[in-house]
Amino acid sequence: xxxxxxxxxxxxxxxxxxxxxxxxxxxxxxxxxxxxxxxxxxxxxxxxxxxxxxxxxxxxxxxxxxxxxxxxxxxxxxxxxxxxxxxxxxxxxxxxxxxxxxxxxxxxxxxxxxxxxxxxxxxxxxxxxxxxxxxxxxxxxxxxxxxxxxxxxxxxxxxxxxxxxxxxxxxxxxxxxxxxxxxxxxxxxxxxxxxxxxxxxxxxxxxxxxxxxxxxxxxxxxxxxxxxxxxxxxxxxxxxxxxxxxxxxxxxxxxxxxxxxxxxxxxxxxxxxxxxxxxxxxxxxxxxxxxxxxxxxxxxxxxxxxxxxxxxxxxxxxxxxxxxxxxxxxxxxxxxxxxxxxxxxxxxxxxxxxxxxxxxxxxxxxxxxxxxxxxxxxxxxxxxxxxxxxxxxxx
Numbered sequence: 001x002x003x004x005x006x007x008x009x010x011x012x013x014x015x016x017x018x019x020x021x022x023x024x025x026x027x028x029x030x031x032x033x034x035x036x037x038x039x040x041x042x043x044x045x046x047x048x049x050x051x052x053x054x055x056x057x058x059x060x061x062x063x064x065x066x067x068x069x070x071x072x073x074x075x076x077x078x079x080x081x082x083x084x085x086x087x088x089x090x091x092x093x094x095x096x097x098x099x100x101x102x103x104x105x106x107x108x109x110x111x112x113x114x115x116x117x118x119x120x121x122x123x124x125x126x127x128x129x130x131x132x133x134x135x136x137x138x139x140x141x142x143x144x145x146x147x148x149x150x151x152x153x154x155x156x157x158x159x160x161x162x163x164x165x166x167x168x169x170x171x172x173x174x175x176x177x178x179x180x181x182x183x184x185x186x187x188x189x190x191x192x193x194x195x196x197x198x199x200x201x202x203x204x205x206x207x208x209x210x211x212x213x214x215x216x217x218x219x220x221x222x223x224x225x226x227x228x229x230x231x232x233x234x235x236x237x238x239x240x241x242x243x244x245x246x247x248x249x250x251x252x253x254x255x256x257x258x259x260x261x262x263x264x265x266x267x268x269x270x271x272x273x274x275x276x277x278x279x280x281x282x283x284x285x286x287x288x289x290x291x292x293x294x295x296x297x298x299x300x301x302x303x304x305x306x307x308x309x310x311x312x313x314x315x316x317x318x319x320x321x322x323x324x325x326x327x328x329x330x331x332x333x334x335x336x337x338x339x340x341x342x343x344x345x346x347x348x349x350x351x352x353x354x355x356x357x358x359x360x361x362x363x364x365x366x367x368x369x370x371x372x373x374x375x376x377x378x379x380x381x382x383x384x385x386x387x388x389x390x391x392x393x394x395x
Contacts, residue, residue: 003343004384008373009150009199009324010347015223015273015374022225022269025049035261037253046264053271057230060274061215062206067235069254070228070262074198074218075108077231080258081194081214082112082144084244086122089141089190091245097122097141102129102156104149104362106196113144129156133164140169140191147200147210151362151369152310153324155203162193162211192243198229201277202285202321207232213243217274219266223374224273228266288372289322295370295381296325302389305330309363325370332366332395339368342387346370 014022025032025046034042036050055065071077082099089097099113099122116122125135129145136143143165145156169191194214197205201222207215212234219228233243244257251259299306309326310319329335336348347369370384 001343003345004380004387005345006370006372006376006380006384007345007347008376009221009369009371011220011226012223012373013375014225014269015276017276018224018269018272021272022265025265025268032264036264037251037261049268050262050264053267056271057217057274058232060205060278061217061232062208063232064235067232069231069233069257070267071231071258072227072229072263074106074196074216074221074229077216077218077229078106078108078144078196079112080244080247081216081231082109082142083116083121084247084257085142085192085194085214086116087245087247088243090121093139095139096120098125098137098139099123100125100127100132100135100140100143100191102132102145103127104129104152104154105144105146106150106198109144109146109196129161132161133168136165136168136191142192142194144194144196147195147197147215148203148321148324149310149362150199150324151367152326153199153321153371154310155200155319155321156195158193158195158210158212165191165193199321199324202281202288202323207234219270219273222270222273222277224270225266227263228270230270284374285322288376291372291376291378291381292322292325294378295372295385296327298381298385299327299388302385303329303392309367323372325372326363326367327370328364328367329392330366332368332392335366335392335395336368338391338395339388342391344384344387344391 024030027033031042032045032049034040034046036043036047051065054068058065058068071080086097086099089095099116101109101113101124103126110126113122113124117124127135132143132145143161145158145161147158148155192213193211195210195212196216198216198218198221204210205217214234215232217230220226241255246257246259248259253259253262296308307328309328336346339346348367
């Protein structure tokens with residue numbers, strides 16, 4: 001039985017072109033294996049490659065290369081965004097920072113702010129995405145709203161949220177840290193807007209249009225290798241070091257914000273994957289939208305009482321990314337395991353919680369996330385729908 005992979009939201013296979021790029025940086029033969037911090041020719045070659053990768057990824061975000069920091073995962077990047085901003089705010093103002101997050105965040109955001117609150121590092125408010133403005137206070141340092149929700153695929157209007165934050169912040173006279181440049185009038189710096197955009201790769205990654213100050217992206221969601229992620233930190237009006245403070249010390253890498261030798265092979269694969277993504281984004285988005293509609297219609301015919309979570313399919317509605325489909329199957333305990341036995345790989349929630357006893361706070365028990373990707377075909381969808389219907393009827 002041929003297995004069908006419908007869990008691209010958890011991890012994507014490496015694109016062969018990205019894989020070929022990675023292999024160049026392992027071998028002594030190519031001379032590109034050096035430590036980018038070394039001053040000899042091997043180190044210089046690795047350093048040039050690192051900075052070229054930084055520039056490539058920044059270009060896909062309509063950002064400047066100096067605004068990009070590399071990390072090992074989206075979870076680490078999210079942790080840094082939250083903790084480093086809070087730490088800098090406390091140092092600058094002497095006040096405990098207030099952080100607002102949406103109630104649909106990935107655990108790497110929601111559990112991090114819970115931990116910060118327990119240790120007195122931040123005051124925390126958890127609200128629906130559309131209500132963030134109502135919670136802004138004088139000491140609000142950061143608002144974090146996920147771009148594409150990882151379980152349901154719902155899309156948040158970050159540009160609108162940015163406008164709400166700025167309007168409410170001005171009304172409440174929140175703390176504003178001055179810009180370090182007088183080249184142009186500084187936009188109010190606090191509260192900053194962060195987004196976890198790991199699942200947003202099919203949509204615009206243009207940070208200027210989105211209006212975000214910090215944005216997390218991950219290699220292993222865009223057909224690059226695991227072990228690499230990036231955090232964009234807006235530097236238009238200020239140096240990133242005026243927004244964040246280092247959490248991992250012991251090295252001058254990544255502007256001394258994240259000490260430790262960079263994973264050059266993974267970062268190079270990440271950059272290649274991002275470059276390829278930009279070349280085919282619109283075409284792939286439309287293709288997956290068609291497959292998504294085909295999948296939903298097929299399952300509904302065989303399981304009439306199934307419920308689609310998170311809004312109508314894209315592009316009929318821009319409220320959901322086309323690659324994530326979350327369906328609630330009534331009376332379907334352990335249905336994800338039944339599907340795996342039938343040769344369909346899907347998940348009952350975020351991969352970060354799958355091996356724990358924790359249940360999703362986003363969707364009801366009995367919900368299954370199916371996520372499509374670059375190698376999903378119409379034939380895969382037809383066969384997956386057939387197996388899903390048969391498996392459900394056997395419960």
